[in-house]
Amino acid sequence: MTRPVRDGAAAPAGADVLTRLLPRLAQWSMRPWQLVRGAWRRSIQLRVITATLTLSVVVVSLLGITLSRQITDGLLRAQAEAAVADASAGIDSAQRSLDAAADQTPAELRQTLVQIAETLAAGGSTSAATEPLYEIVLLGSEGAPTYRSRAARDSVPAALRERVSDEPRVFRTYTAIDYVDGRSVPGLAVGGQITDPTGEDYELYYLFPLTEQQQTIDLVLTALATAGVLLVLLLGALAWLVARQVVTPVRLAARIAERFSAGRLSERMAVRGRDDLARLAMSFNQMAASLQHQIGQLEELSRMQQQFVSDVSHELRTPLTTVRMAADVLYESRDEFDPVVERSVELLQAQLDRFEALLTDLLEISRFDAGAAALNAERGDLRDIVHKVVDAATPLAVQKGSDLVVDVPTEPVMAEADSRRIERIVRNLVVNAVEHGEGREVRIRVAADDHAVAVAVRDHGVGLKPGESSLVFHRFWRADPARARTTGGTGLGLSIALEDARLHGGWLQAWGEPGEGSQFRLTLPRVAGDDLRSSPLALVPDDVGDDAVDAPGVGGPYRRLGGRVTPSDPGEPPVPGPARGEPAPSSAGQDTEPSEEVPRHA
Numbered sequence: 093m094t095r096p097v098r099d100g101a102a103a104p105a106g107a108d109v110l111t112r113l114l115p116r117l118a119q120w121s122m123r124p125w126q127l128v129r130g131a132w133r134r135s136i137q138l139r140v141i142t143a144t145l146t147l148s149v150v151v152v153s154l155l156g157i158t159l160s161r162q163i164t165d166g167l168l169r170a171q172a173e174a175a176v177a178d179a180s181a182g183i184d185s186a187q188r189s190l191d192a193a194a195d196q197t198p199a200e201l202r203q204t205l206v207q208i209a210e211t212l213a214a215g216g217s218t219s220a221a222t223e224p225l226y227e228i229v230l231l232g233s234e235g236a237p238t239y240r241s242r243a244a245r246d247s248v249p250a251a252l253r254e255r256v257s258d259e260p261r262v263f264r265t266y267t268a269i270d271y272v273d274g275r276s277v278p279g280l281a282v283g284g285q286i287t288d289p290t291g292e293d294y295e296l297y298y299l300f301p302l303t304e305q306q307q308t309i310d311l312v313l314t315a316l317a318t319a320g321v322l323l324v325l326l327l328g329a330l331a332w333l334v335a336r337q338v339v340t341p342v343r344l345a346a347r348i349a350e351r352f353s354a355g356r357l358s359e360r361m362a363v364r365g366r367d368d369l370a371r372l373a374m375s376f377n378q379m380a381a382s383l384q385h386q387i388g389q390l391e392e393l394s395r396m397q398q399q400f401v402s403d404v405s406h407e408l409r410t411p412l413t414t415v416r417m418a419a420d421v422l423y424e425s426r427d428e429f430d431p432v433v434e435r436s437v438e439l440l441q442a443q444l445d446r447f448e449a450l451l452t453d454l455l456e457i458s459r460f461d462a463g464a465a466a467l468n469a470e471r472g473d474l475r476d477i478v479h480k481v482v483d484a485a486t487p488l489a490v491q492k493g494s495d496l497v498v499d500v501p502t503e504p505v506m507a508e509a510d511s512r513r514i515e516r517i518v519r520n521l522v523v524n525a526v527e528h529g530e531g532r533e534v535r536i537r538v539a540a541d542d543h544a545v546a547v548a549v550r551d552h553g554v555g556l557k558p559g560e561s562s563l564v565f566h567r568f569w570r571a572d573p574a575r576a577r578t579t580g581g582t583g584l585g586l587s588i589a590l591e592d593a594r595l596h597g598g599w600l601q602a603w604g605e606p607g608e609g610s611q612f613r614l615t616l617p618r619v620a621g622d623d624l625r626s627s628p629l630a631l632v633p634d635d636v637g638d639d640a641v642d643a644p645g646v647g648g649p650y651r652r653l654g655g656r657v658t659p660s661d662p663g664e665p666p667v668p669g670p671a672r673g674e675p676a677p678s679s680a681g682q683d684t685e686p687s688e689e690v691p692r693h694a
Contacts, residue, residue, distance in 0.1 A: 136342070140335040145324060156317065175300045183286060205294065229248055229296075282297065357380070359380070412448060415444065470511065474545050475538055478538055482522065510596070543618060544625075546627050597620070
């Protein structure tokens with residue numbers, strides 16, 4: 093079956109299957125390497141054993157090569173010296189025999205040469221039951237074999253023949269002796285010149301088989317290899333045993349530390365003996381006992397502090413109610429007072445409002461600290477919450493001279509969430525953006541993908557200094573302590589918002605640069621309890637670059653064309669999540685769906 097392609101050619105349908113299978117095959121092929129790499133990184137014992145085996149193999153190999161060379165050289169040197177002595181004596185004897193046949197005819201001389209060669213060859217045979225000690229090859233001046241025993245003429249190397257024919261001396265070299273029956277054994281060739289009475293030169297070669305020496309060398313090499321393998325295995329076993337004795341207590345300490353960090357403060361290491369590992373176990377146990385005691389003290393102090401905050405907050409409710417009633421009476425009658433008293437009544441009313449908000453936030457914080465905060469998650473549209481918050485923040489934006497611009501998808505952004513808590517988070521972000529936006533535009537964006545929904549609030553005010561993107565979520569933290577809070581904030585809003593986000597299993601993260609403004613991003617899973625892997629919106633705004641901004645305080649969108657993205661805080665985000673400035677994944681709520689931009693002008 094074929095399918096059409098762009099250029100009109102026909103491509104097999106199996107090509108698509110192969111294209112899909114290739115990444116999986118590559119992944120499967122890499123799995124063994126990944127497993128080995130993971131085991132190498134995790135196991136000290138494996139690294140110690142591997143290093144020991146590697147060094148042992150190198151040392152044993154070098155030792156074996158050195159010993160084998162020394163033994164081989166010793167055996168061959170002794171055999172070569174004996175062979176050269178025998179061959180020299182035979183060549184001298186053959187020359188003397190030729191010198192004694194000076195009165196013979198050429199035919200008789202050739203016969204004498206054959207007899208001399210046969211005599212020499214017979215001297216190499218000890219008995220019929222054993223191999224000859226050497227073979228004889230007699231070559232004429234033109235290279236024709238005048239006599240040879242059982243060895244072939246090709247057993248004499250050409251290089252040796254050149255040296256023998258050039259100089260009347262005895263030369264030797266190692267070669268392979270080829271027999272006429274097809275066998276081939278390593279051997280030593282020794283040759284020299286002899287001259288008959290007529291002045292014709294002949295080449296006489298002794299071929300000494302090195303079968304016994306080769307067998308001896310093979311036996312020695314086998315013994316060395318066996319001893320080397322056994323030695324390497326023994327060293328590996330010793331390394332495993334030593335590493336196990338050292339690593340086992342370390343692994344036990346790691347497991348105890350993991351359990352200790354998980355809250356099982358009574359875990360201790362077993363102390364055996366009086367060695368260094370026993371002292372390590374004793375020190376670890378002492379440290380664990382000290383930490384348990386200190387953690388217990390801190391937990392008790394934390395419980396006392398939480399109880400104190402909760403009790404004080406509750407106890408202050410009663411006098412606050414009484415003061416509130418009296419203040420309301422005064423506030424309603426403020427027109428009857430002189431201007432100084434009237435202003436005092438208004439200040440009293442404003443500070444009581446702030447005091448009441450502070451008590452409410454303290455009670456909420458105490459619920460989070462006590463683990464009593466409950467999540468009432470219901471499926472709803474995030475756009476409705478955003479519009480509700482923006483409507484409520486519009487009067488403040490009018491007062492500050494800021495424009496609120498809402499950018500939401502046309503499709504519903506549904507998620508399982510506690511609408512009260514999400515509204516509180518978004519309200520905190522929008523109010524803070526308006527208060528710190530220096531009268532510039534504030535943009536609220538909503539986006540979604542298959543797994544998560546997100547709200548980003550962008551202002552163009554003073555921004556955040558490096559390192560402040562995580563400090564903003566600390567309780568009672570302020571970027572500028574001298575800066576007045578016209579809206580009467582308590583300093584707990586972002587801290588409570590962060591706890592609300594964590595209660596949903598979401599992220600609340602901040603980005604900012606001095607003079608570039610800031611952006612806060614809330615990311616929630618579509619289904620309560622799901623793990624977040626990414627956010628539909630980027631944490632670093634797309635408009636961060638090098639071009640100038642529009643004049644502050646005027647309507648219209650905030651524009652930047654191109655430029656670089658530079659996160660202000662290189663540290664970790666305040667809660668687990670994707671890295672700061674991550675590219676937003678393709679999502680229906682951001683790139684593929686049409687969106688409506690609803691300006692809400694101050």
